[in-house]
Amino acid sequence: MASRAKFVAGNWKMHGSLESSVQLASAVSEGTASLSGVGVIVCPVSAHIVSVNQAIENSSVKVGAQNAHHENSGAFTGELSASMLSDLGCEYLIVGHSERRQLFGETDQQVADKVEAALGHDVTPIFCVGETLEEREAGNLEAVINQQLSAVVQRVGIDAFAKVIVAYEPVWAIGTGKTASPEQAQEVHAMIRTMLSSHSTEVATAVSILYGGSVKPGNANDLFSQADIDGGLIGGAALDADSFIAICQAASAV
Numbered sequence: 001m002a003s004r005a006k007f008v009a010g011n012w013k014m015h016g017s018l019e020s021s022v023q024l025a026s027a028v029s030e031g032t033a034s035l036s037g038v039g040v041i042v043c044p045v046s047a048h049i050v051s052v053n054q055a056i057e058n059s060s061v062k063v064g065a066q067n068a069h070h071e072n073s074g075a076f077t078g079e080l081s082a083s084m085l086s087d088l089g090c091e092y093l094i095v096g097h098s099e100r101r102q103l104f105g106e107t108d109q110q111v112a113d114k115v116e117a118a119l120g121h122d123v124t125p126i127f128c129v130g131e132t133l134e135e136r137e138a139g140n141l142e143a144v145i146n147q148q149l150s151a152v153v154q155r156v157g158i159d160a161f162a163k164v165i166v167a168y169e170p171v172w173a174i175g176t177g178k179t180a181s182p183e184q185a186q187e188v189h190a191m192i193r194t195m196l197s198s199h200s201t202e203v204a205t206a207v208s209i210l211y212g213g214s215v216k217p218g219n220a221n222d223l224f225s226q227a228d229i230d231g232g233l234i235g236g237a238a239l240d241a242d243s244f245i246a247i248c249q250a251a252s253a254v
Contacts, residue, residue, distance in 0.1 A: 004205075004206060004207070004208050004230050005039060005208050005230070006037060006038045006039065006208065006224075006230050006231045006251050006252075006254075007038065007039040007040075007041060007165060007208055007210060007230065007231040007251075008038055008039075008040055008041070008210075008231045008232050008234060008244075008247055008248045008251050009040075009041035009042075009043060009064060009092065009094075009126055009165075009167075009210065009231075009232070009233050009234065010028070010041065010042045010043060010234050010238030010239075010244055011043050011066060011094060011097070011212075011233060011234065011235050011238060012024075012042065012043055012044050012045065012066075012238060012239060013066070013099075013235065014045060015045075015239055016044065016045065016048065016239070018047075018048055018051055021044045021045070021048040021051070021052055022048070022051050022052060022055045024042075024239070024241055025042055025044070025052040025055045025056050025061070026055050026056065027241035027245075028040065028042060028056075028061055028241055028244055028245060028248075029055070029056040029059035029061045030059075031241060031242075031245035031248075032059075032060070032061060032245055032248045032249075033059060033060070035248055035249065035252040036252060037251075037252050038231065038248055038251040038252045039060075039062065039231075040060065040061045040062070040248050041061070041062045041063070041064050041091075041092050041126075042056075042061060042062075042063060042064070042238070043063070043064040043065060043066050043092070043094055044063070045066070046065055046066070046067075046080055046085075049063060049065060049085070049088045049089070049090060050088055050089070053088065053089040053090075062091045062092060063089055063090055063091065063092070064090055064091065064092030064093055064094060064126065065080070065085045065090045065092070065093050065094070066093075066094050066097070067080075067093075067094065067095075067097075067100060068080055068081060068082045068084075068085055068093055068095075068114060068117065068118065069081050069114075069117075070082075070110065070113035070114045070116070070117045071117070072117070072120075081117070081121075082114075082117045082118045082120065082121040082123050083121045085121075085123060086121045086122065086123050090123060091123060091124060092123065092124045092125075092126055092165075093114070093118045093123045093124070093125055093126065094125075094126045094128065094167075094233070095111055095114045095115050095118060095125045095126065095127050095128065096111035096114070096115075096127055096128045096129070096148070097128045097169070098128060098130055098169050098171045098174060102132075102171070108147060108148055108151035108152075109151060109155075111127070111148070111151065111152065112151045112152045112154070112155035112156070113155070115127055115152050115155065115156055115160075115164065116155050116156050119156060119160055119163060119164070124163060124164070124165060125164050125165065126165045126166075126167050126210070126233060127152060127164050127165065127166050127167065128166075128167045128168075128169050128212065128233070129145050129148040129149060129166065129167070129168060129169070129192070130145070130148075130168055130169035130170055130171050130212070130213075131144045131145060131170065131171060131172075132171045132172060133171070133172035136170070136172065141188070142191065145168075145188070145191070145192060145195070146195055149166075149192065149195055149196065152164075153196075153199055158196065158199035158200045158203050159200070159203065161196065161200075161203050161204075161207050162203055162206065162207070164207065165207075165208050165209075165210060166192060166207060166208070166209045166210070167209070167210040167211075167212045167233040168185070168188055168189055168192060168209060168210070168211055168212060168213075169212040169213060169233070170184075170185070170188070170213045173213035173214050174212070174213060174214065174235065180213050182219075182222045182223050182225070182226050182229075183226075185211050185213065185223055185226060185229060186226035186227065186228055186229060189209050189211065189226065189228035189229050190227070190228045192209055192228075193205075193207070193209065193228055208230040208231065209228060209229065209230055210229075210230060210231045210232050210233045211223055211224075211229050211231075211232050211233070212232065212233035212234075212235070214235075214236070215232040215234050215237060215247060216237050216243065216247070217237070217243050217246035217247055217250070220232065220246070220247045220250035220251070221250045221253070221254065224250055224251050224254045225254050231251045232247060232251065234247055
């Protein structure tokens with residue numbers, strides 16, 4: 001594997017009380033304290049960001065948010081901007097998650113807007129791409145991912161990807177218990193890197209690409225051992241401290 005930065009990010013989605021979120025963050029902080037070579041990120045619900053950040057302020061674990069509005073301010077009831085999240089101590093922002101695209105109708109252009117907004121406030125986007133089962137079975141995998149990538153490259157430029165983490169989500173493997181084989185995942189990660197290399201080989205070689213499809217302690221090592229997989233964006237397993245720590249350990253070990 002090339003000497004790229006490795007990350008394991010936990011997307012807690014809409015789960016957890018304030019108390020349980022602080023407890024989970026503290027457990028992750030303690031359990032990953034001795035790890036090296038992997039950046040550990042937790043992404044709680046926005047309402048818990050401040051408390052979670054306070055609970056882990058003396059650790060190497062970083063806090064991210066799950067969504068933001070692309071405008072810096074304005075009459076957008078219920079929204080938070082990247083600058084506001086930065087003020088709360090967020091260093092990362094999940095952008096374009098499949099659930100945002102599918103359930104809330106986010107378009108490629110809106111995702112590009114959000115990536116641009118995050119970068120404008122020194123927040124690192126974890127930019128998600130991926131195909132549905134229907135798209136994969138129709139043979140549209142490459143076209144779908146190329147379109148998702150291209151929208152962001154056209155908006156912020158390829159050089160900006162030096163400050164972007166990409167996450168590949170096979171949408172058909174999220175929350176279904178299905179997992180792409182390590183070989184299937186590697187194939188798409190390599191394809192993403194090739195697509196980016198058409199703009200800049202240097203940037204494509206250095207960008208971290210995470211896998212986000214039902215990663216568990218039992219398959220993490222096989223996935224993270226693939227040449228172009230640089231860690232994981234973890235959903236369900238991130239809600240269990242022991243499981244998440246084990247996944248972080250797997251990333252640190254490869």
